[in-house]
Amino acid sequence: MTSPPSLSARLAALCLAPVGRHARERATLHILDWYGCAAAGAATATGAALWTGLMLPGRPGEAADPWHALLFDAAVGNILEMDDIHRAALCHPGPVIVPAALFVGRRLRAPGTAVLDAIVRGYEAAIRLGRAAGAGHYRHWHPTATCGVIGAAVASASLLELSGPATAHAIGHAATRAAGLWQVRLEPNMAKAWHNAHAAQTGVQAASLAQAGATAPAAILEGEKGFFAAMCPGADPHAVLAPTGDWQLHDTSIKPWPACRHTHPAIDAALVLRERLPGRQDPPARVDVATYADALGFCDNPMPRNPAEARFSLQHAVAVTLLHGEPGFPAFAPEMLQEPTVAAWRARIGPSLDDAAQQAYPAHFGAALTLRWGDGRVLEARLADARGDPERPLAPQAVAAKARANLAAGGWPPARTDTLVAHCLGLPMTSTPISLPHIPLPTEVLLS
Known part of the structure; x- marks a missing residue:
């Protein structure tokens, strides 16, 4: 008798569904929002410390390229608490999934449409896992990292054009490395940003391992020593596959203010x-x-x-x-x-x-x-809901205005900002390789 498909296999198949124009257009707003959040976060003392700390050990100023760029991009997007959030998943998908997808997209010279599809699919995986993980997981674990790593793996797998079974292995590799403890929010420290950096890099590497033929546990999510059993007391694993009316990206909130x-x-x-x-x-x-x-x-x-x-x-x-x-x-x-x-x-x-x-x-x-x-x-x-939630969404013009203000606060000149905004908003029509930049380190600390 053939065993039923594992939860990771079914999640992979669900996430690899075709992505339509409406979802792609929404994804452009989340890319633009992430750029603003990350540029402002890079202009903080935490951003400066991370930039230096992510260099090769014992070689100040020598970047461990190309991973340094990805790690820094993923680390700075959440520093100032302006990143997007899915309420039911208690997860901030953008700071992990967007830089991971852009990183792989640049390496593959992928078109804008492929990057947007990857982001939509990555959000779907992270959010579905976060919804299933529930309050018991949130009590001690940082879902942006623990669920975001799986979203980054699915986004990377999408860009690598992996099959459903291979994407399930990417999910398995990512889930075995899921981490991020909430002690970071109980005392002054800079470690929360490192959660996101680790999750983005691990997600990319998980998909690369799967592409190379490296296998992962099939039951990594629902198994007796898997993700839900080990990290999610009171979880509802079946919620991973619960029917929804649309991509979960559309149910993700964009924050208007720099606070939790x-x-x-x-x-x-x-x-x-x-x-x-x-x-x-x-x-x-x-x-x-x-x-x-x-x-x-x-x-x-x-x-x-x-x-x-x-x-x-x-x-x-x-x-x-x-x-x-x-x-x-x-x-x-x-x-x-x-x-x-x-x-x-x-x-x-x-x-x-x-x-x-x-x-x-x-x-x-x-x-x-x-x-x-x-x-x-x-x-x-x-x-009942805050501004920026799906019930009270920010208009695209408001998202662009937020991004422009954050980019300016991060030291970006107006001309460079104009180019970035135009490129982001044009991604749904882009069949040429993306040329969106990494986040640079400003010459001085501009924000606290």
Whole structure:
């Protein structure tokens, strides 16, 4: 009797389906968004440290080409917390899958359409795995790396034109190396970026191994010592193959602000209430932020010590938004953390669990914000989804504007930015080899 196909084989077959123009056009926005996020991330002290640390040991300034370029590209896309996210998968696909696909595409001189197809397929694999891995996995593991590595493998396999069985082996090789521990978010450090770099490189190498005929465990996902058994308590492996109406790329959110996505519903609600505030001279006595448990677990931090912690602070994000409007990079700079008025407002903000938001999570990221004055006045706003989610998507023009602003913040000159934007948006019509650049290291640290 023939054994039924493994989960990795069925996932590979599903992801290798034909990709249409609509999905390709959406993928161009995620490439453009990644470029902006990565260029800005490269302009930080973390970016500079990674650039140097990824050089050949004992040979400062000598790059381990070509892997150095891929590792750096993948490392910097998440540093400033502006990268895309799939809510139900709790995964940021872009920082891992986009640089991996571009790397392989350049090496193969692949046309733009092939690179876009690879990205769509890579997102599909990572997101489906993340949805199945569930909350038990998210408790200790970083899904952007653990699931992103498999997305990078599928994207690379797509560009290498591997068969379904060979792509299943690429998935197997990637899954055996899946890693990324959440201790990185509990103390000041730069290691989270290394998760993404490792995942992108491993995904590319996994597909290369499969192309060479190297085999991997067929049951690496569902086996008794496989991915779900070892890393995902309470997982639903069958969710990997659950029917969906469209490619999962279309259900992926693009962030408008440089902060952890768990803060964004509260930021959005703060923007709503800011329009109704009586003024800074009449501050509320208390600000209540009610949201879901993971937002509290990741972002309940009333006294952030540095910009990285500020990007994971509900109190800081809401305070600067109520005071200054839409939060850009300056909202999380050291000067803003130390600003007395911001600190005073942070102290008034109390996060709590909201039952409605918790029940909707992770399919929806919601929050309620309530401002209370001592004389009994109350202002309230509740949002079920944040700006940039599929229910409230950013227009293509807004994505391009975000990318342009981030590229400028990363030191890119306007002419170079114009060329990049035009090239990205033209990829669905491109049959010639792609010529999109790697992320360079700016000459100085521009962002914190």
